[in-house]
Amino acid sequence: MEYSPPPLFKQGPSALARLMFFVVLALALLISDARFKTLEIVRGVLGAGLYPLQRAALVPRDIFMGAADLAVTSATLRSENDKLRAKDLQLSQQANTAAELAAENTHLRALLQLSQRSTTQSLPAEIQYDTRDPFTQKVVIGRGAQQGVQDGSPVVNEDGVIGQVTRVFPLQAEVTLLTDKDQAVPVQIVRTGLRSVIYGTPKGDTLDLRFVPISADVQTGDELVTSGLDGVYPPGLPVAKVVRVDKQADTAFARVICLPVAPVRGARQLLVLHYLNNVPPRPAEEPDAATAAKDAKAKKGGKPADSKAAADKSAAKPAEKPAAKPAEKAPAKPAAAEKKPAADKSAKPQATPGAQP
Incomplete structure (x- = not known):
């Protein structure tokens, strides 16, 4: 066993x-x-x-x-070289014009005593791979906290906004693309200056410009840039272009469909921006000062009225005293004296007719 x-x-x-x-x-x-x-x-x-x-x-x-790069033919390299030279000439001309405009702008700002615009630092990065979640639009770049990447930094390329850093690791960082359904960017229309917020869509191929009134002037082809009001994105970065506007009478807001300007899925080399917003902090709220100012205004407005009322009272007092004195003292004695003869006269005629018969 x-x-x-x-x-x-x-x-x-x-x-x-x-x-x-x-x-x-x-x-x-x-x-x-x-x-x-x-x-x-x-x-x-x-x-x-x-x-x-x-x-x-x-x-x-x-x-x-x-x-694959080594297999490129010499003819392709020559054509690309010619294109790059032509583009270099255009960019150099634009750079000279921009330098002149920047100098003129600096001079005008100094004359008007305006504050300088916020500076923006950039860090080049490259996309390594996509994330494993098929329901999100996220990629991983080869720059992390050790290289100076911060959580929330905007990510752009030469065409416009690509996305935003949403998670930072020591040597890598996760970027949420502009077309993700949970990504929102404050924008404004270049033509009219109308400000709104643009969101990604669940499909991940278009953008949705929300909170646009049905009476707003929005047209197909309007360009959208960052407004910079959130303090995260620098103002003026290209974001999207309007491709369709649907307005219905039973809704208060129009449905505006946009396409991103930058190739969100086609870009590989990126720039991570570190936006230094030099806007001064808001002053502390002082409700007591407001009430004190109101009280001071009330006091200033009440003094003339009080003095006017006092003057009216002082003017009314002399008029009352003379009218009261003759009525109480001087006319009282003659009135009493006159009443006695009147009473005697009225009594005598009543007695005489009764005695004569």
Whole structure:
């Protein structure tokens, strides 16, 4: 007869109990990370540790792309060289014009005693790969906190806005693209100056300009640029172009569909901007000062009225006293004297007729 341990020591937790435990643990970690960012340190450590493996996994792709670049013909290189020279001439002319305008603008600002515009620093970066979530529009760039990337920094290329940094790691950063459904950018229409907010769409191919009144002047082809009112994006960056405007009588806002100006999915080399907004802070609110000012105005306005009322009272007092004195003292005695003869006269005729018969 074989010896077997008692069932109490042989059996462990059931499979269902283990499943429920790990499901509850996973949900708790998801909620705590989404709400309180409890796993940011762990994610940063894992990202830094897996960075060499990621670079090693990208080596075959880099080799293939390098071989494809070497296979370019000399004719293609000549044509590209000619195009680049022509573009260089255009850019040099534009740079000279911009330098003249900047000098003139600086002189005018000095004359008007206006503050200088906020400066913008840029950091070049390159997209490494897309994120694994198919329902979001996010990419990972090869610059992180060690290179000076900050959370919330705008990301652009030579055409316009690409997105915004939403998560920073030591050597990498996650960028949410402009077409993501949760991404919002304050913009304004160049032609009319109308300000609004543009959002991504669930499909990820168009943009939605929201909160535009149905009576607003919005036309197909209008260009949208950043307004800079949020203090995150520098003003004047190209964002999108209006492609369709739908206005219905039963709604208060028009539906404005836009397309991004920059190739959000086609760009590879990017610039991460660090916008230094030199706007002075707002003054502290002082409700007591406002009430004090109102009280001071009330006091200033009340003095003439009080003096006027006092003058009226003083003018009315002399008129009352002379009228009261003759009525009380001087005319009182003659009136009493006159009443006695009148009473005697009235009494005498009444007695005489009764006595004569």
